[in-house]
Amino acid sequence: MAEEQENNVGDNLEIPDSQGKDGANEGDSQNQEGTESAAGQNKIKALIGTLESRLQPFLQMLKENKVLMIGVIAIFVLIVIFLILVIVLLLSKNAPQEEPEPTPISRKIIEPAPILGASKRPEVDNTELGNMIKKANLLYTQGDKMEALHLFENIAVYSQSIAYYNLGVIELKEGDYKKAINSFDGAINAGEDISVSAFNAAYSAYMLGDMNLYEYYLGISSSYLYYTANQPLYSYLYGLLQYYKGFYFESLSPFLNPSSTSYAKESKKMASEAFLVFGDEYNALAQLKQVATKDDNFAIALLHARLGEYTQAKRYLYEYLGSHIGDAQALMALQLIELKSGNFKEGALILERLNAKEEDAKVFNDYPIKVKLRDDLFDINLAQENFWNRRFEHNKILGYKILFYYAPFRVFDAKNALAIIEDGNINAYSNNIESARSILQEGQKVSQINRSLAQDLRTLSLNQDIRETIKSMESLLKDYPNHSILHYNVGLLYAQMSDFDNAYLHFIRAYHLDGNDTMSGIFALMCAELTYRDTSRLSNSISNDLAEINYTSKIEYNFLLSLFRYTGNSPSDSLAWLNSMQSEALQDRKPIYYALDAVYGIYTANANQIVGAFERIKKIYTKDVVANTMYELGKRFGSNLKDFALQMNIIYKEKNLDMRSIYYGPSLARELYVYVGFVTGSLRSVQEELEAKLVVETRTSNGILQALALSNIYSNDFEKAFAFYNSLLDDLHEDDSQTRFYAAIAAMGAGRHENAVALLQLSKIESATNFEARYALGLLYQEGKNMKAATQHYDKIANTNFESEFFDFDIDTSDLLDVDKQANKDT
Numbered sequence: 001m002a003e004e005q006e007n008n009v010g011d012n013l014e015i016p017d018s019q020g021k022d023g024a025n026e027g028d029s030q031n032q033e034g035t036e037s038a039a040g041q042n043k044i045k046a047l048i049g050t051l052e053s054r055l056q057p058f059l060q061m062l063k064e065n066k067v068l069m070i071g072v073i074a075i076f077v078l079i080v081i082f083l084i085l086v087i088v089l090l091l092s093k094n095a096p097q098e099e100p101e102p103t104p105i106s107r108k109i110i111e112p113a114p115i116l117g118a119s120k121r122p123e124v125d126n127t128e129l130g131n132m133i134k135k136a137n138l139l140y141t142q143g144d145k146m147e148a149l150h151l152f153e154n155i156a157v158y159s160q161s162i163a164y165y166n167l168g169v170i171e172l173k174e175g176d177y178k179k180a181i182n183s184f185d186g187a188i189n190a191g192e193d194i195s196v197s198a199f200n201a202a203y204s205a206y207m208l209g210d211m212n213l214y215e216y217y218l219g220i221s222s223s224y225l226y227y228t229a230n231q232p233l234y235s236y237l238y239g240l241l242q243y244y245k246g247f248y249f250e251s252l253s254p255f256l257n258p259s260s261t262s263y264a265k266e267s268k269k270m271a272s273e274a275f276l277v278f279g280d281e282y283n284a285l286a287q288l289k290q291v292a293t294k295d296d297n298f299a300i301a302l303l304h305a306r307l308g309e310y311t312q313a314k315r316y317l318y319e320y321l322g323s324h325i326g327d328a329q330a331l332m333a334l335q336l337i338e339l340k341s342g343n344f345k346e347g348a349l350i351l352e353r354l355n356a357k358e359e360d361a362k363v364f365n366d367y368p369i370k371v372k373l374r375d376d377l378f379d380i381n382l383a384q385e386n387f388w389n390r391r392f393e394h395n396k397i398l399g400y401k402i403l404f405y406y407a408p409f410r411v412f413d414a415k416n417a418l419a420i421i422e423d424g425n426i427n428a429y430s431n432n433i434e435s436a437r438s439i440l441q442e443g444q445k446v447s448q449i450n451r452s453l454a455q456d457l458r459t460l461s462l463n464q465d466i467r468e469t470i471k472s473m474e475s476l477l478k479d480y481p482n483h484s485i486l487h488y489n490v491g492l493l494y495a496q497m498s499d500f501d502n503a504y505l506h507f508i509r510a511y512h513l514d515g516n517d518t519m520s521g522i523f524a525l526m527c528a529e530l531t532y533r534d535t536s537r538l539s540n541s542i543s544n545d546l547a548e549i550n551y552t553s554k555i556e557y558n559f560l561l562s563l564f565r566y567t568g569n570s571p572s573d574s575l576a577w578l579n580s581m582q583s584e585a586l587q588d589r590k591p592i593y594y595a596l597d598a599v600y601g602i603y604t605a606n607a608n609q610i611v612g613a614f615e616r617i618k619k620i621y622t623k624d625v626v627a628n629t630m631y632e633l634g635k636r637f638g639s640n641l642k643d644f645a646l647q648m649n650i651i652y653k654e655k656n657l658d659m660r661s662i663y664y665g666p667s668l669a670r671e672l673y674v675y676v677g678f679v680t681g682s683l684r685s686v687q688e689e690l691e692a693k694l695v696v697e698t699r700t701s702n703g704i705l706q707a708l709a710l711s712n713i714y715s716n717d718f719e720k721a722f723a724f725y726n727s728l729l730d731d732l733h734e735d736d737s738q739t740r741f742y743a744a745i746a747a748m749g750a751g752r753h754e755n756a757v758a759l760l761q762l763s764k765i766e767s768a769t770n771f772e773a774r775y776a777l778g779l780l781y782q783e784g785k786n787m788k789a790a791t792q793h794y795d796k797i798a799n800t801n802f803e804s805e806f807f808d809f810d811i812d813t814s815d816l817l818d819v820d821k822q823a824n825k826d827t
Contacts, residue, residue, distance in 0.1 A: 161192035168200060177204040181213075194224040196237060202244065218245060232262035239270060248277040265291040281306045294323055298330055305333070310341045328354060328363040336367065339809070344775075345798035348791045355787040364785055370812035371779040373749055377806060378716060383679045384641045399566070399599030400526050401668045404495040404503075405626055406595035406617065407523070409457050410485045411450075449480045453489070464665040466493055467702060467734075484513035488520050491527075496666035498738050500527040501767045508538075518545050518560050525567050531769035532800050539567070555581055559593055566596065571603055591617050598630070607637035623658040625669050629676060644680045652689075663693060663703045667738070670707045678714040687711050702734050710742065718749030737767035744776065745806055753780060771802045779809050 168183030184201035188194050202217035222241055228234045239254035255271035258264050268291045275284035285303040292300060301316035317334050321327060335350035354360045376382050453476065460469045473490045480486065491506030507524035511517055521542045528535045542564055551557035558577035565573045578597055581589065594616045601609030614631040621627055628651055636644060651657065652673075661669035677686035690708045694701055709724035725743035728734045744759035757780050764773045778793035 161187045161190040161197075164190060165193065165197055165200075168197070168204075172200060172204055175207075177208045180204045188220070193228070195221045195228050196233065198224065199237060199240065199244075206244075232260035235259035236263035236267050236270075239267065243270060243274060248274050294319070298324075298327075298333070301330075302333060305337050305340075308340075310337050313337050314341075326360075328360040329366065331360075332363045332367045336369070336809075336811075339779075339794075342801075342803055344778075344794040344800075344802075348794035348798060351782070351787050351791050351794070355791070361787075364787065368812040369779065369783050369809045371748065371753065371776070371783050371807065371809050373745065373806055374804070374808045378678075378714060380678065380681060383675075396566075396571075396599075396603070397530065399602055400530065401498070401666075402595050402599055402626070402630075403526070403563075403566075403592065404492065404523070405666050405668045406591040407492055407495075408590060408592060409460075409489050409492060411454055411457065449476055449483060449486065452476055453486060457489070463699070464660040465700060466496060466665050467700065469493060470497070482513055484510045484517060484520070487513065488517065488523075491520070491523065495523065495527060496668070497736070498667045499736055499767075500530045501737065501769055503527045504531060504533070515545070516549055518542060518549065519563075521545065522560065522563050522567065525564075529567065531767075532771055532797075532802065533769065535567075559596070562600075563596060566599065566603075571600065573600060575600060589616075589620070591620050594620075601634075605638070607634060610634035610637060623656065625652070625657050625659065625661050626672060628657055629672055633676070641679050644676075647680075659693075662707060663697075664700065665703070667706075670703060670710065674707055674711045674714060677711065683711055683715050687715070700732075702728065702732050705732070706734075706739070709746065713742070713746055713749065716749065718746050721746035722750050722752065722755075735762075737763045737770060740766070741770065741773055744773070748776070748807075753783070756780065771797045771800065772804060772806055775802065775804050776807045779807060783809070783812075 164183050164186035168180045168187065171177075171180035171183055181201050181204045184197045184204070187197040188201070198217045198221035202214050202221060205211075205213035205217055218241065221237075222245075225234075225238060225241065228237060235254040235258045239251045242248075242251035242254070252271060252274050255267045255274060258267045268287045272284040272287040275281075275287065281303050285300065285307070288296060288300060288303065297316045297320035301313045301320065304310075304313035304316065314334065314337055317330055317337070321330050321334075324330060331350055331354055335347050335354070338344075338347040338350065354363060453473070456469050456472045456476075460466065470490065470493045473486060473493065477483070477486055477490060487506045487510035491503045491510060494500075494506065495503035504524055504527035507520050507527060510520040511524055514520070521538065525535055525538050525542060528538060546557075546561055546564060551560075555577060562573045562575055562577070565571055575597055578593055581593075594613045598610055598613035598617075601607070601613060611631060611634040614627050614634055617624065617627040618631055632644070632647055632651055633641075652659070662673050674683070674686060677683040687708065690704055690711065694704045694708065697704060705724050705728050709721045709728070712718070712721035712724065722743065725739065725746055728739055729743060740759045740763040744756045744763060747753070747756040747759060757777065760773045760777050760780070763770055764777065767773070774793045774796050778790045778797075781787070781790035781793065
């Protein structure tokens with residue numbers, strides 16, 4: 001930075017002690033000069049009279065002969081011109097050669113905006129100033145008094161300008177902007193380096209918020225910029241003026257092409273800033289890295305973070321924190337990067353540390369966040385290109401939903417009921433009346449539950465109303481809570497509705513009630529994975545079952561083994577047993593076998609396997625929406641689905657598919673129907689179909705409203721989606737965790753963050769392992785500056801591989817934009 005210079009100009013002046021003889025007899029000299037002048041004039045007059053008398057006859061002749069007169073005049077003119085040229089050449093040859101005086105080089109540096117970082121200002125070149133003083137002294141000694149005094153005056157002005165300027169820089173650095181402006185005014189009035197002084201005064205005015213004064217000084221700086229053309233700072237100052245006037249593109253040229261190397265570093269840093277205005281982080285980073293120091297690691301880290309390069313960003317932040325221990329700004333940036341990277345534990349720890357100190361907590365205002373839905377969630381181009389590669393909340397969730405969709409429901413064990421009744425009869429014959437009554441009542445109860453279970457499954461197969469079936473079976477569980485088959489069926493119903501928390505509870509209950517029910521155990525394992533539960537103990541138990549239980553059907557055993565392998569981290573299975581069973585009886589070819597074949601094909605990106613598997617399912621369920629849709633998608637595996645829109649009408653209308661699963665059944669059918677409509681760009685026709693169905697619906701409209709609400713989320717009509725979900729929650733009382741969660745997504749998209757918080761809290765209560773809800777709540781609490789609550793929610797999802805499918809955040813710059821708009825308005 002600039003340092004104030006003290007220049008004792010008077011100490012270097014060399015002035016003679018006396019004036020010599022030239023000043024001794026000043027009056028006598030003047031009288032003598034007057035007398036000599038008069039005598040000379042008389043002699044010149046006498047000479048002119050003699051010449052006139054002798055030339056009179058010649059002049060008379062010239063008057064009479066015009067041609068001769070013209071010739072004489074021409075010769076005379078040529079002689080005069082010749083003489084003038086000779087004199088000029090002689091004078092130029094004998095005249096002393098004076099070197100042109102070099103333009104003084106300014107040693108002043110613009111005080112840059114704080115974002116550029118401080119730059120040490122070099123001291124004024126005393127040697128240059130000393131040379132100027134020596135030259136003035138020499139001129140004075142040689143008698144060139146006027147030139148010497150003029151030069152001394154310039155030295156005084158130059159020194160005064162330096163003093164004013166340096167004082168202004170010191171006051172600017174101290175934040176005393178009013179005094180700084182007064183000092184820069186002094187430098188401007190001194191008439192030296194007006195442009196650079198005016199620029200610093202403009203910066204001071206900007207910091208005071210006086211935009212009129214800011215524009216005034218920028219105008220002065222621009223007007224006097226020409227006078228710095230020969231100075232090293234010219235291109236840098238020119239670029240700064242363009243930048244601060246808002247001509248960012250125009251500022252790039254002087255910053256990228258400096259007129260000297262003196263300000264190359266500052267120019268590259270400002271070029272980095274200009275590139276950022278246009279959102280060009282790559283070039284901004286490239287320019288900054290060319291001149292970066294350790295103190296620039298923070299800015300470099302932020303640029304890497306803006307590019308989504310979080311690993312590099314963290315590396316530079318750690319290097320910066322190594323020399324700036326505990327820097328709150330760097331720690332806050334690190335906390336946000338940890339959240340983006342999914343390191344929720346680290347993010348929570350940093351947030352807790354900053355929140356512990358009041359001084360550090362002020363940094364929260366510098367890094368406000370704005371919670372939003374993920375940009376790529378509703379990008380139709382990305383969806384069309386990456387349908388099969390899309391990273392859902394879990395990389396196998398689509399496979400799990402397909403398996404649950406095609407999993408078989410179970411009916412009662414008639415032999416078990418008959419065995420209970422027979423046992424009661426035996427006790428009756430042995431006169432054990434009380435025991436017999438109890439056993440017979442138990443047998444009768446089991447028979448009633450089994451009959452009700454059979455009726456529910458029959459009703460479900462007819463109308464596919466999954467909600468009514470769940471209610472009916474839940475009421476049965478109240479009467480008989482230890483019925484393993486009932487728990488399995490209820491668990492499967494919840495899994496088909498994507499309520500994996502409740503599904504897990506019923507599957508694990510069924511598995512514990514019947515140790516031989518390996519399928520319930522594997523389904524519980526799937527739900528545990530989807531709800532981020534510890535699966536190690538359950539996985540070991542199932543592994544032991546597969547090794548120890550003597551399964552009556554080899555095909556069933558092979559199926560369970562392949563199903564269990566699919567739950568592994570890297571599922572792999574040849575499914576050889578499935579190919580060998582083609583000759584088996586038709587009743588042994590269960591849809592879930594082919595569903596397992598399909599999900600293995602999806603995981604391994606085997607298009608033929610996907611198509612073949614769903615083709616076999618279609619033969620069993622010819623009008624099934626999911627099978628027909630997945631079959632058509634499989635035929636286009638790996639290709640852009642943009643051209644698939646025309647096929648939608650064929651799939652859902654011309655083939656006369658059974659749409660009941662969409663309106664009333666499992667969530668996969670609805671989600672697939674809506675998402676494929678979104679991917680293929682035919683979402684509007686999907687909404688029209690659903691709206692038409694809603695008008696004529698006489699049974700239950702829950703599923704239709706669910707599909708309509710979801711479709712409006714994908715079409716970004718969040719207010720309409722929020723209205724649909726409100727109707728589901730308040731009017732139809734479909735208040736499960738999943739519905740509340742999607743209602744929160746709609747509220748978030750509509751900007752109703754308070755409603756989103758309330759819905760997410762309820763969703764979290766009903767589903768303790770809903771990590772999406774917890775993550776969103778953590779972000780929303782951080783957005784609202786409730787860091788303690790945010791930390792608690794981040795802690796709950798720590799040490800997991802959770803990656804949000806729906807939520808993200810940006811740095812909230814709305815306040816900065818409001819300030820800029822107000823500043824422009826004031827200007």
